[in-house]
Amino acid sequence: xAEPIVRIEGLTFRYRRGTExxxxxxxxxxxxxxxxxxxxxxxxxxxxxxxxxxGLIPHAYPGELxxxxxxxxxxxxxxxxxxxxxxxxxxxxDPARQIVGATVExxxxxxxxxxxxxxxxxxxxxxxxxxxxxxxxLLGRETAALSGGERQLLAMAGIxxxxxxxxxxxxxxxxxxxxTASGLLHVLxxxxxxxxxxxxxxxxxxxxxxxRPDRVLYLDEGRAAYxxxxxxxxxxxxxxxxxxxxxxxxxxxxxxxRLAPRDAGVPARPAPLSTEALPTDEPARLEFRGxxxxxxxxxxxxxxxxxxxxxxxxxxxxxxxxxxxxLFRTAMRLLEPTAGDVLVDGRPTxxxxxxxxxxxxxxxxxxxxxxxxxxxxxxxxxxxxxxxxRPPERHDAIVDDAxxxxxxxxxxxxxxxxxxxxxxxxxxxxxxxxxxxxxPPTLMLDEPSAGQDHRTARQFMREVLAVPGLESIYLVxxxxxxxxxxxxxxxxxxAGMIVxxxxxxxxxxxEDRWTGCNLRVTSLMRANAQWRGPGEPFLDAEALAAFxxxxxxxxHRGQKGAAVGST
Amino acid sequence: xxxxxxxxxxxxxxxxxxxxxxxxxxVCFVFAAIQVxxxxxxxxxxxxxxxxxxxxxIPFREVRRLWLFAIVFISLLVFGNGIxxxxxxxxxxxxxxxxxxxxxxxxxxxxxAENVTFAxxxxxxxxxxxxxxxxxxxxxxxxxxxxxxxxxxxxxRFAFAIDLTWRFIPSFAADFRTTLDAQRVxxxxxxxxxxxxxxxxxxxxxxxVPTVVNAIxxxxxxxxxxxxRGFGTGPRTWLxxxxxxxxxxxxxxxxxxLLVGATVAGFATSSSYLWIPPFMIxx
Numbered sequence: 001x002a003e004p005i006v007r008i009e010g011l012t013f014r015y016r017r018g019t020e021x022x023x024x025x026x027x028x029x030x031x032x033x034x035x036x037x038x039x040x041x042x043x044x045x046x047x048x049x050x051x052x053x054x055g056l057i058p059h060a061y062p063g064e065l066x067x068x069x070x071x072x073x074x075x076x077x078x079x080x081x082x083x084x085x086x087x088x089x090x091x092x093x094d095p096a097r098q099i100v101g102a103t104v105e106x107x108x109x110x111x112x113x114x115x116x117x118x119x120x121x122x123x124x125x126x127x128x129x130x131x132x133x134x135x136x137x138l139l140g141r142e143t144a145a146l147s148g149g150e151r152q153l154l155a156m157a158g159i160x161x162x163x164x165x166x167x168x169x170x171x172x173x174x175x176x177x178x179x180t181a182s183g184l185l186h187v188l189x190x191x192x193x194x195x196x197x198x199x200x201x202x203x204x205x206x207x208x209x210x211x212r213p214d215r216v217l218y219l220d221e222g223r224a225a226y227x228x229x230x231x232x233x234x235x236x237x238x239x240x241x242x243x244x245x246x247x248x249x250x251x252x253x254x255x256x257x258r259l260a261p262r263d264a265g266v267p268a269r270p271a272p273l274s275t276e277a278l279p280t281d282e283p284a285r286l287e288f289r290g291x292x293x294x295x296x297x298x299x300x301x302x303x304x305x306x307x308x309x310x311x312x313x314x315x316x317x318x319x320x321x322x323x324x325x326x327l328f329r330t331a332m333r334l335l336e337p338t339a340g341d342v343l344v345d346g347r348p349t350x351x352x353x354x355x356x357x358x359x360x361x362x363x364x365x366x367x368x369x370x371x372x373x374x375x376x377x378x379x380x381x382x383x384x385x386x387x388x389x390r391p392p393e394r395h396d397a398i399v400d401d402a403x404x405x406x407x408x409x410x411x412x413x414x415x416x417x418x419x420x421x422x423x424x425x426x427x428x429x430x431x432x433x434x435x436x437x438x439x440p441p442t443l444m445l446d447e448p449s450a451g452q453d454h455r456t457a458r459q460f461m462r463e464v465l466a467v468p469g470l471e472s473i474y475l476v477x478x479x480x481x482x483x484x485x486x487x488x489x490x491x492x493x494x495a496g497m498i499v500x501x502x503x504x505x506x507x508x509x510x511e512d513r514w515t516g517c518n519l520r521v522t523s524l525m526r527a528n529a530q531w532r533g534p535g536e537p538f539l540d541a542e543a544l545a546a547f548x549x550x551x552x553x554x555x556h557r558g559q560k561g562a563a564v565g566s567t
Numbered sequence: 568x569x570x571x572x573x574x575x576x577x578x579x580x581x582x583x584x585x586x587x588x589x590x591x592x593x594v595c596f597v598f599a600a601i602q603v604x605x606x607x608x609x610x611x612x613x614x615x616x617x618x619x620x621x622x623x624x625i626p627f628r629e630v631r632r633l634w635l636f637a638i639v640f641i642s643l644l645v646f647g648n649g650i651x652x653x654x655x656x657x658x659x660x661x662x663x664x665x666x667x668x669x670x671x672x673x674x675x676x677x678x679x680a681e682n683v684t685f686a687x688x689x690x691x692x693x694x695x696x697x698x699x700x701x702x703x704x705x706x707x708x709x710x711x712x713x714x715x716x717x718x719x720x721x722x723x724r725f726a727f728a729i730d731l732t733w734r735f736i737p738s739f740a741a742d743f744r745t746t747l748d749a750q751r752v753x754x755x756x757x758x759x760x761x762x763x764x765x766x767x768x769x770x771x772x773x774x775x776v777p778t779v780v781n782a783i784x785x786x787x788x789x790x791x792x793x794x795x796r797g798f799g800t801g802p803r804t805w806l807x808x809x810x811x812x813x814x815x816x817x818x819x820x821x822x823x824x825l826l827v828g829a830t831v832a833g834f835a836t837s838s839s840y841l842w843i844p845p846f847m848i849x850x
Contacts, residue, residue: 054795082797090795097788102709102734109806111796116804123806142574142709144737162796334748355754363752369784370742371749373776383773387754420780434753 003073004029005087005166005197006053010067013048013057022048024222025067030166030199035192037208038201039233040219041241042424042453046201049219050168052076053199055084072165082115089164093171095148095155104130104138104146107154111162125161133157133187149180149320156184166197173204174450177319177478179518185211203453205242206523218242239542243454243481246527246541253545283346285310285360285442285472286331291340293330300326302496303340308489310345310441313465314474315483318493319518324476327493328444332357355388361474362435366447368427372419377408377430380419384438402433405467425456432464443467445475449482458540461486481524484508485540492517504538576706579624585815586707586715592619595822596699599829600692604658605842606684608832609691615825616695623706630701637697645689656681658841666848680847688841709733714805723803735789739782746777 008028014021023045030036030053038046051057052069055076069076072087092098101107105126112122130136135153138146146154152172159167167188173181181204188198189211202208209230216233218226226236239249239259253259284307294300300323308314316324329335331342333354342349344360365371374380381399390398403409406429411417419430428448435443443464449457461482464473477483483490483504490507492500494517500507508514508525515521528538531548539547576582581589600612627634656665656679665679707715713730717723750773793799811819833839 056791056794060791060794080800081794082800085795085797088795090792092788092792094785094788096738097785098792100731100734100789100793102712102730105806106710106730110798113804113806114797114800116802119804119806119808122804143734158796329748332748332752334751354751355756358752358754361752363749365745365749367781369781370746370777371753371773372780373773383750383755384753387756438754 002032004031005072006030006199007070008052008067011052011069012066013052013063015048015061015063018063020222021064022222023052026219026222026224028217028224028227030197032165032197033192033195034215035188035198035200035211035213037205037211037213037216037230037233038199038219039203039205039208039216039237039242040225041238041455043221044219045222046219047170048222049217050090050170050199050201053166054088054090054168055079055081085111085115085162085164087164088166088168089159089162090168091156091159091170091172093174095151098155099143099151099158101143101158104135104141104143104154107143107158108161111158115162122161125163129157129160132190133160134183147321149176152176152180152184156187160191164196166199167191169198169200169202171202172200173202173207177518178207178480178520179515180320181207182210182520203242205237206245207520209245240458241453241455244541246523246544249541250527250545250548253542253549257549284308284343285312285345286474287341287343287346288327288330289341289343291327291330291337291342293326293335293337295335299338300496301330301337304496304498306491306498306501308472308474310471312472312474313486313488314472314491315487315489316474316476316491316493317478317480317483317517317519322493322517323496324493325446326496328363328446328474328476331444332361332363358384358438358440359388360440361442361444362432362438362440363444364431364435364446364448366450368424368431369420371431371434372427375418376416377403377419377422378415380430381434381437384434388438398437398439402437405436405469406430406433407463408433424451425460428452428456428460429463432460432467436467441469441471443470443473443475445473445477447477448475449477449479457482480519481522481540484525484528484538485543492519505534573629573705574707574709575625575629576623576702577708579622579706581619581623581702582706582708584818585809585811586711587719587809588811588815588819589702589707590715590719591819592822593700593703595826597696599826600695602829602833603692603838604688604840605838606688606691606844607842608838609688609695613691613695613698616698620698620701623702625701625705630705633701637694641690641693641697645686645693656685656841658685658839660837660840666843668849680843680849681841684841684843684847711807711809714807714809717805718809724799727798727803738785739778742781742785743774743778746774746781749777750774 006029008026011023011026012021013023026045026049038049040046048057051061053071055071057063058065058077059081071079071084076084099107101110108126108129109122112125126139130139133153133156135150135157138150138154143151143154156172169188172184176184185207188200192198198211200208200211200213213230215228216226216230217224218233218237226233234244234248235252237244239252244252286308288304288306291301291304292299304323304327316327318324326335330337331344331349333349333352344352344357349357372380374383378399381402382395385395385398399415400409403414408414408426408429411426419427422430432443445464448460448464452460457479465486475483475487487504490500490502490504491498492507492513499517500510500513511521524541524544527541527544531544532539574582596612596616600609603609603612659665659681663681665677665681667677667679669678670676671678709730712733713726716729717726755773829838
């Protein structure tokens with residue numbers, strides 16, 4: 001076996017301000033040509049492992065370190081970061097924060113410039129790398145003008161420029177539509193096939209398996225719960241914590257029925273919501289009539305027509321930059337249409353302020369930290385009601401109701417806690433409570449699963465659906481399975497236009513259109529097509545597996561109306 | 568929405584110059600202009616500055632708000648200070664007596680030919696400095712900002728920090744915008760109200776706090792990303808090479824001459840004293 005690029009022996013690390021070690025007794029080697037997938041729930045130590053491998057620990061993050069990490073045969077503690085950078089290239093989770101060049105060329109040149117390479121060599125590498133990463137059309141553009149997917153590819157290309165022996169990639173799929181994610185995984189696989197090593201951390205295990213990892217490290221509470229081949233990992237991984245292919249979930253539940261949820265076969269969405277198409281004579285909760293909108297003269301929505309009902313759960317799906325979030329922003333008057341009309345409950349929004357619209361639509365942004373500012377949770381919750389002039393004698397009731405509906409009352413002293421001291425998951429629930437404090441009948445969720453692992457994303461959606469008094473939910477997401485499991489209706493976007501609008505079964509019935517919108521046909525989609533009858537609601541993996549094992553499923557492969565991939 | 572200074576002068580004569588020329592021209596011009604108090608010479612400098620600005624071919628519609636702000640700000644500064652706040656006038660020839668038109672009611676400050684001329688001269692000076700300086704923001708390729716300052720002797724780390732500032736203005740602005748929207752959907756009203764500055768500042772807290780907190784959190788990732796690509800750990804190459812061509816040298820020589828000329832004239836002639844147009848002197 002070739003000499004490992006990275007060798008970790010007995011690594012235990014506690015951050016200077018941490019009370020518990022983030023990693024405990026981890027042993028690991030990564031050899032040339034190997035792909036290592038690192039999986040585990042949030043807080044399991046994945047980011048700390050990455051920092052140990054790329055040298056940020058101990059060089060930038062002080063703390064108590066036991067054991068050794070050697071890169072290229074020498075301990076990282078004895079090397080400068082620039083020396084380690086010759087062996088290890090790291091792609092961080094958020095490319096917007098990793099890109100430091102004002103233009104694509106400047107970004108590509110940044111690493112080699114820092115290492116003092118000759119200009120001719122840097123130029124030659126820019127040519128090679130831009131071709132390999134498929135970003136040649138981006139050369140000459142300013143990085144601020146790139147889309148999210150383009151930034152991710154550029155950030156990856158910036159690492160390729162250093163030609164490291166090991167690529168460390170932290171959740172590269174988090175902000176990408178499935179097809180763009182697949183392209184990135186393809187680049188990583190090519191690197192491994194060419195003799196480089198890849199260490200990839202990813203929640204979306206099912207997609208990461210496309211990379212054909214050689215081994216998987218499964219971390220749990222800082223410990224290596226498993227290190228070995230993929231089949232072994234699939235036998236031990238917790239299906240609730242990481243997203244596994246459906247067949248694996250089914251087998252795991254079959255082998256250990258205690259893992260299966262008790263609500264087998266129950267649709268994930270609450271019962272009172274409608275699954276019927278909105279009658280044309282009934283006023284829609286939200287209606288778009290020929291809406292065009294965009295930013296800085298660039299049109300993003302090209303004449304959108306849609307009617308969303310007051311009893312719908314609508315998921316908006318489509319590629320990066322196709323206009324999904326812009327649609328919601330237009331509805332809330334955060335962006336004015338350049339043409340067309342937006343109507344809410346039959347009234348044009350031009351007659352209503354953003355504040356008025358907020359009493360109809362509770363808008364939950366992707367990242368809760370973008371809105372939290374107050375000293376206490378109570379003050380945070382009352383910010384909106386005060387702005388809208390709710391009488392002070394109602395304030396306590398509003399706070400109590402919002403906390404109760406989001407399950408936050410269980411946290412001790414929650415009302416007086418500073419919002420920023422809450423965990424990410426708790427902040428997401430607080431953001432939901434903030435929206436509910438304005439007592440809207442409809443929620444708009446922007447990427448509800450972003451930044452969360454499988455378990456917490458699923459739990460968050462279940463909490464949202466369990467909120468009493470809600471009439472409808474509209475959400476934008478890249479998570480295909482989440483959308484299909486929880487929505488009664490799908491709007492499929494491509495290049496600023498709606499290309500499909502219907503029930504999940506209708507929309508996924510056309511596989512070419514589905515994949516043409518950069519969406520992936522998942523194992524769960526195929527399984528639902530196989531096990532659920534035409535017209536039966538789509539189930540999430542756990543519910544479907546339990547449904548199948550309860551013996552309530554027939555095999556519907558080949559039936560008319562069965563969803564995508566069923567033959 | 569893009570708040571960042573953009574490369575609006577792309578392709579213009581000025582944008583084709585070595586960017587060091589643009590920086591050094593500003594330095595020479597500013598030091599020349601601050602020595603000139605004769606409004607006739609100041610008009611010449613203003614004409615030169617605007618010719619320079621015009622050569623950058625910055626579309627007016629893109630910067631008109633900036634110009635409006637500059638004109639209002641400078642007017643308040645100059646006329647407020649020069650006319651209302653004080654009756655004293657600097658840079659008058661020895662023994663020169665002021666020619667007073669009137670005294671402002673309530674304040675009692677005199678309005679004279681001299682302080683009006685002083686204010687006009689100052690106004691023209693600041694306008695010329697803005698005209699000569701604006702191409703720095705709009706006519707230098709953002710890709711060469713860092714190397715420009717590095718080649719002017721600024722240490723690499725600081726030079727790259729300038730690059731980085733331009734790079735992150737749009738990101739910061741986008742975060743600000745998102746937070747603004749997040750608070751608007753909570754019913755926050757940003758319409759101006761006639762309350763004091765402290766109250767107005769307090770009203771911005773819901774936007775400022777999350778934006779700053781996110782910026783700090785983001786900066787940590789950016790620092791990590793730069794460290795991991797070896798930034799600041801040794802001698803650095805700058806991919807872009809800068810070369811002064813014949814035109815650049817000629818332009819630079821012109822600005823150096825301007826500075827030298829203004830300095831010599833300040834000692835040898837009356838250009839460093841205020842010149843009062845005869846038609847402004849009553850009677």
